[in-house]
Amino acid sequence: MIPPHLIRIRQVSRPVIGLVLGFMLGASWLHATGEPEPLWAYGFLTPPAPGDKAVPQGAPGPRGLRANQDAAEQTKPRHVEGSSAAFSLLDIRDAANAIDWFPNEHPPMPAVVAHGPAAGTGNTARACASCHLSNGKGRPENAPVSGQPAAYFLRQLQDFRNDTRHTADPRKPNPATMIALAKAMTDDEMKAAADYFGAIKWTPWIRVVETDLVPKTRISGNLFIATEKTRTEPIAGRIIEVPEDEEQAETLRNPHSGFIAYVPVGSVKRGENLVKTGGMSIVDGAIMPGKTLACATCHGPDLMGLADIPGIAGRSPSYMVRQLYDLQQGTRKGISSPLMQPIVLNLTGDDMVAIAAYVASLAPPPVVAGK
Ligand code: HEC
Ligand code: HEC
Numbered sequence: 001m002i003p004p005h006l007i008r009i010r011q012v013s014r015p016v017i018g019l020v021l022g023f024m025l026g027a028s029w030l031h032a033t034g035e036p037e038p039l040w041a042y043g044f045l046t047p048p049a050p051g052d053k054a055v056p057q058g059a060p061g062p063r064g065l066r067a068n069q070d071a072a073e074q075t076k077p078r079h080v081e082g083s084s085a086a087f088s089l090l091d092i093r094d095a096a097n098a099i100d101w102f103p104n105e106h107p108p109m110p111a112v113v114a115h116g117p118a119a120g121t122g123n124t125a126r127a128c129a130s131c132h133l134s135n136g137k138g139r140p141e142n143a144p145v146s147g148q149p150a151a152y153f154l155r156q157l158q159d160f161r162n163d164t165r166h167t168a169d170p171r172k173p174n175p176a177t178m179i180a181l182a183k184a185m186t187d188d189e190m191k192a193a194a195d196y197f198g199a200i201k202w203t204p205w206i207r208v209v210e211t212d213l214v215p216k217t218r219i220s221g222n223l224f225i226a227t228e229k230t231r232t233e234p235i236a237g238r239i240i241e242v243p244e245d246e247e248q249a250e251t252l253r254n255p256h257s258g259f260i261a262y263v264p265v266g267s268v269k270r271g272e273n274l275v276k277t278g279g280m281s282i283v284d285g286a287i288m289p290g291k292t293l294a295c296a297t298c299h300g301p302d303l304m305g306l307a308d309i310p311g312i313a314g315r316s317p318s319y320m321v322r323q324l325y326d327l328q329q330g331t332r333k334g335i336s337s338p339l340m341q342p343i344v345l346n347l348t349g350d351d352m353v354a355i356a357a358y359v360a361s362l363a364p365p366p367v368v369a370g371k
Pocket of ligand 1 (some may be wrong): 111112116117126127128129130131132141142143145146148152153156157166169174175177178179185190193194310324
């Protein structure tokens with residue numbers, strides 16, 4: 001069921017709606033704020049220098065043994081809890097033939113998801129599941145793609161294909177691969193991927209922990225990985241999202257092993273207010289509009305998506321802040337992005353952290369069998 005206000009939205013051009021919402025918020029249209037880049041959301045420690053560019057991702061290497069690692073280690077069968085499958089490191093690293101630990105948990109994988117676009121060569125000879133995982137849970141450095149409405153999923157692929165969705169940090173290599181993949185896909189492959197991932201319901205994947213201190217981390221492929229268990233480093237207003245278990249997430253690519261998001265103390269509560277009311281307040285009996293609008297109006301009462309608008313609840317907060325910042329900077333400017341531009345226009349970096357901390361902490365509703 002599409003609520004009547006959204007049906008109306010769909011009849012008017014989206015840029016016009018964006019403009020109207022922009023005026024409602026008293027915002028001057030199309031002017032990006034000078035907020036500094038949330039570097040952690042892109043997986044960097046230092047700002048980009050002028051002219052910095054991503055080093056393009058190469059073709060997935062040939063399926064051979066690595067010289068710098070023991071051969072037996074690379075070929076021995078490995079296992080994860082709850083799966084009867086066995087894969088070696090050679091299998092796990094083979095980006096053109098994605099492994100599948102839990103084939104019974106999802107519909108049959110279409111060829112594009114398991115092997116990549118048929119026309120894919122070089123860096124586009126990659127399976128969707130190699131980055132987004134077989135169940136589409138994704139990782140902080142890419143995107144959580146399962147459980148999204150097919151219409152939304154397809155629109156994003158078209159936006160990538162049309163070069164209207166870029167990342168604000170020019171150094172991040174995998175969005176460029178994503179764009180190249182969208183250009184290599186046929187419309188039928190896009191539809192097969194959208195239907196496959198769309199059929200997998202979103203379930204909990206992120207554990208949000210409020211803290212002043214985070215573990216020491218290193219960055220591998222724009223992903224933060226904890227190097228110790230103890231928390232000794234000030235969080236300093238960031239969100240630090242790390243695998244619950246490095247061996248499970250990195251070495252084995254286990255799609256049951258999720259992420260911990262360390263968020264600043266107090267951010268969840270502050271985010272809740274912005275998400276539920278847009279930050280509106282009542283001063284001397286008069287309603288003062290907030291700096292943004294309530295998210296449920298468009299993203300659905302449980303923020304799990306509505307019509308062709310994406311679900312955001314319980315998903316990676318690093319990914320979320322990256323998208324909010326990309327939308328604010330205007331590097332993500334797809335067909336429907338104008339609806340989000342007034343929402344992000346007045347947000348500070350701290351607001352984005354608070355919003356993402358709260359939204360990521362929401363548990364998706366339980367999956368009912370047969371639904
Ligand atoms: C090299 C890793 C990689 C591979 C392989 C890959 N993607 Fe992506 N994908 C990304 C990244 C990175 C993003 C997010 C870009 C950003 O930060 O804006 C993304 C985003 C997306 C999104 C947008 C999600 C959203 O919520 O808006 C869709 C849809 C998507 N990918 C579909 C696919 C499909 C279909 C395939 C297989 C043909 C695929 N991806 C293969 C890295 C990858
Ligand atoms: C007026 C309708 C509307 C409101 C209100 C709204 N959104 Fe959105 N949102 C959208 C649309 C439409 C998209 C898809 C944009 C696109 O296709 O580029 C979107 C996309 C997003 C995305 C990117 C999701 C992804 O998977 O890449 C995030 C994150 C997001 N919204 C967060 C929020 C938050 C947080 C709020 C409240 C503070 C909010 N939105 C309020 C319409 C809205």
